Amino acid sequence: MRNGLPKGKDQSEPPHLYRQQKNDQELLEKLALSGMEYRYGKSNKEALRRVKHELKVIHELDFCAYFLITWDIIRYSSSQGYYHVGRGSGANSIVAYCLKITDVDPIELNLYFERFLNAQRTSPPDFDIDYSWDQREDVQDYIFKRYGSQHTALLGTMSTFKDRSIIREIGKVMGLPKAEIDGFTDPTRAAINRNNDAFRKITAIYERMANMPNQRSIHAGGVLITEEPITYYTALDRPPKGMATVQWDMYEAEKIGFDKYDILSQRGIGHIKMAVQLVEDNQQRKIDIHQVKGFMKDPAVNANLRIGNTKGCFYIESPAMIQLNRKLECDSYLVLVAASSIIRPGVASSGMMGEYIKRHHNPNDVKYLHPVMEEQLKETYGVMVYQEDVIKICIHYAGMDGTDADILRRGMSGKWRSDHEMNRIKDSFFNGSLKLERPKEISAEVWRQVSSFAGYSFSKAHSASFAVESYQSLYLKTYFPREFMVAVLNNYGGFYDRALYVQELQRSGGVVHLPCVNNSDSLVNIHGVDVHLGFVGIHGLNETYIEMIPEERRQNGPYQNLEDFVKRTGIGLEQAITLIRVGALRFTGKSKKELLWAIHLLLGAKAKPSSSAELFCVEAKNYSLPVLINTSLENAYHELELLGFPLSMTMFDLLQTDYRGEVGANDLINHVGQLVRMVGQYVCEKTVITKNNQKMWFGNFLDVEGNGFDTVHFPNNTPLYPFRGAGCYLILGKVVAEFGFASLEVLKFAKLPILPNPVIS
Structure with a gap:
């Protein structure tokens, strides 16, 4: 049986690692108890209680083999010296922690197993296992050889026509130029587009194409392993990658009852892996990068986190994340876990990001919407930060059952989302609140916060997994900054251009x-x-x-x-x-x-x-x-052309003017409310659409000392003073501050000319 359903045409037999369920059960128990001693020592009663509870549920739902096969994959990759990160809701499981599938301690973070696996769950769970981008294929090759080509295949996926893709494809068929097609997808041009004949033709057939199949592809990392030959269920393709692929996607796999193993890759792990090797080669020092709990308590590491010295570090290097951590004065793992989630659009768009920061600095002044909010969300000051928080509130505030809570969770993560479904859950929420005699106005505000999460919230376990990797990166940058930055350069895929990472390398000596x-x-x-x-x-x-x-x-x-x-x-x-x-x-x-x-x-x-x-x-x-x-x-121009940045001179050295601004980035906080002129080297920009369908920008720059500062460009000024690509800019703006973090509201903005190329001139 699987999920309470008898095996039949719509239910696959789970693969057993040792062909018999009893043997799988005994092996899993042995491994979990041995791993528990490694993680917690011999006398942790709470860990033992949770391990035994999880093992019982895993056995009853017939997922022993799923855990064992994942453990087997980790065992192989570890034997090859590969580094992995186990993330996602699987980090809620203490058994997974004891099997070294994840490095997130669910007791420390008060994560509950039912978020990952429970008797009401209607689909198989799945672990997300990340490897370095250059090691994943070998792990996949091992899986295919270990479990056999007749029983193993990659998941397929089907992209459909949606929104912009429909407009683009029809526009191409009509022979329209790219600029005009791009204009049709620009929300700020909605009023103009309505009167455009070509756009009206596109919208006439828009509905007919919506959600129609576009093209088949391969799932980002999903692997299926079956007891019976996989051809009992589907024909197989062999795309250019060379590994057999099924002809349907993860949703069909779930309906049949297949367990999915997500073997993914990311550049952040490549940074860590290479940096550890470079430190060993260059300094003859070996680092156990899995000793994360020590990193989390290291004062120097946390000091860099607090001041935003995190460029190159996984998930915490973007200007937005640096700004958030500086506002929070983030200097601990638990605060970083929260920051990894509140940076997401769901929390930000609800207005609760700012509220969370305020409450974080003044926890004694927090006024909770309702006693249930204090009871369930005291750790996050009454703010819903994680998917788990939303589920807890729906259950405890509105009396919703576990099934609806699970549907809500899947809706928030983008799975099975539909307006009809969300409306039904909304009715269930308000009806339940009414039965429990909750005040209507409070219920309305609680639901507003809940609904703002749709499609964007993080699970706490996911945030915790990301924070573990962030600490590993930051430890390397703190103590071995040169080797770390070389690893970042060699693995590409970072948030910034190579020029900035080279500058970081120079700043580190x-x-x-x-x-x-x-x-x-x-x-x-x-x-x-x-x-x-x-x-x-x-x-x-x-x-x-x-x-x-x-x-x-x-x-x-x-x-x-x-x-x-x-x-x-x-x-x-x-x-x-x-x-x-x-x-x-x-x-x-x-x-x-x-x-x-x-x-x-x-x-x-x-x-x-x-x-x-x-x-x-x-x-x-x-x-x-x-x-x-x-x-x-001349040399600088050669380097600009052939490397993309000058090394023998800086961009400031290339300017025609000697003026470098009135204040530096680190001095901005002392000029709040004043108009100042600054000269900054462009790093990056981000475009956002306001509620009024207007564009505004956020910019990030370096001053002449290499220190970063942020700019805000409101809609009334940006059309007059646009970004003009890489280079240095003269910026006039008003200094503003929020939670001790200073930035510049731009009034005027112009790119400064550089010295002409002597060869051309």
Whole structure:
């Protein structure tokens, strides 16, 4: 049986790790109790009670094999030295914690198992297991080999036509230019679009296309493992990835009763994995990155969290998250768990983010909406922060049953969401509140907070998992900042452009060098404090040479001169010019212009064989070149073109003006209410649509010292003073502060001109 239903055509038999349910049950109990001793010691009665309770539920619902197969996957990946993060609602399970599937302690965070698995649950649970982006495929390969190709397949998925995709596809068929199609999806142009003939034609067939299948694809990481051959249930595809894929999605899998294993990947784990290895190689120090509880209590780590020194760190590096943590003065794991959830749009849009920060700083002044709110949400000062909070309030305030609470949870996470369903739950909430004689006005406010979560809330276990990884990243950045930033650069996928991470590397004491054929590798490398940028970051350099140049050097020693380099690599003229212009051949002691002259003589179309002089017995002549001046400004322009940022000069050095503003970022808090002028280097921007359908922007900049500051651009000013891409800006604005965090409300805003390229001018 599974979920109380007899096995039949619509119910799959769960795979048993050792083919018999009894054996699976005994093994799971043995592993869980052994893991409990590892996690909690021998005498933790609460842990023992919870482990035994969970094991009973897992056995009754026939999910022993699901836990064991997940444990088996973790056991394999750990044996290969792979690092993983178990996240999602599975972190509510103490059995999962004891099996090392997750690193989140459910007792410490007061997480309840029923959020993950309970007798009323109508679908199989699923663990989300994240690996480094370059290790996931090997884990998937293990699963297919371990459980057999007849019993294993990737989940499919089906994208449908929705909203913007409908407009775009119809617009393409009509032959409309991209700019016009983009205008049709811009909410600020809604009134103008209504009078557009082309837009009216699109809307005429919009409803017919809505939710129709668009294209089949592969689920982000879902793997199915079945007892019977999987072809009993579906035909299989073998897409370019090469692994068998079923022809339906996760919802159909749930209806049949299949257990899904989410084997996912992310760049954040790649940062951590590589940083640990770099520290071992560069400093001969081994780090046990799983000792997270120690990281959480480290004063230096928490100090960096509080001041927002978190660039490069998983989930806590964005300007919004840095700003939130600074407002909260976040310096503990539990506060970070809450911050990871209140940053989500659901809490922010309800207005409860600001309320949470205020209550966090003044907990004794909190006035709860109702005694139930205090009883259930005292930890979060009466604010609904997590999915679990919403469920608790619906049950305890409105008397809703567990089934409706589970439907509400799935609605909030984007699964099975429909207006009809939400309306039915709303009626259930208000009817239940009425029966319990709750005040109508309070019920209305409680429901407003509940409904604002729809589609955006986080489970507490999910936030806790993210916070664990954030602490691991931040520990590495705090104590090994150079190795950590090199790892961030080499794994890409961060929030910011590479230029900012290079600046962070320099601020941490790293001496960053341009690529060099005798010192660089394909990726960025570090030796002591010296960091050489890699060939992979050079725009226009062929992949063949990215790998071959350092490999040839390792095999046969350093390159001796330009001729030796050309001979050993067989490089062509164009690629050689790219390396010369980026400074990668400076080991020769010659200037770029001398090298460019020489490479054209060696490889140019009119170059003659060196043996011609011998053929005619003509004595070779030595020509002396005129002095060829190479300026730092020329070099900076070469770097801008080939690396995307200048290394030998800063963007401030390139400005035509020496003016650097009246105040610096760290001094803003002392000028609240004043108009100030600042000069800032553009980092990033974020566009939002206001309730009045107008656009406004949030910007992030660095001052000349490399310290960050934030700007707000309201709709009345942004059309007059738009962002114009990378560079430095002169900014006039009013300094405002909220919870001790200062930012700039922009009044005027202009990009500053830089010195002209001397070659072009």
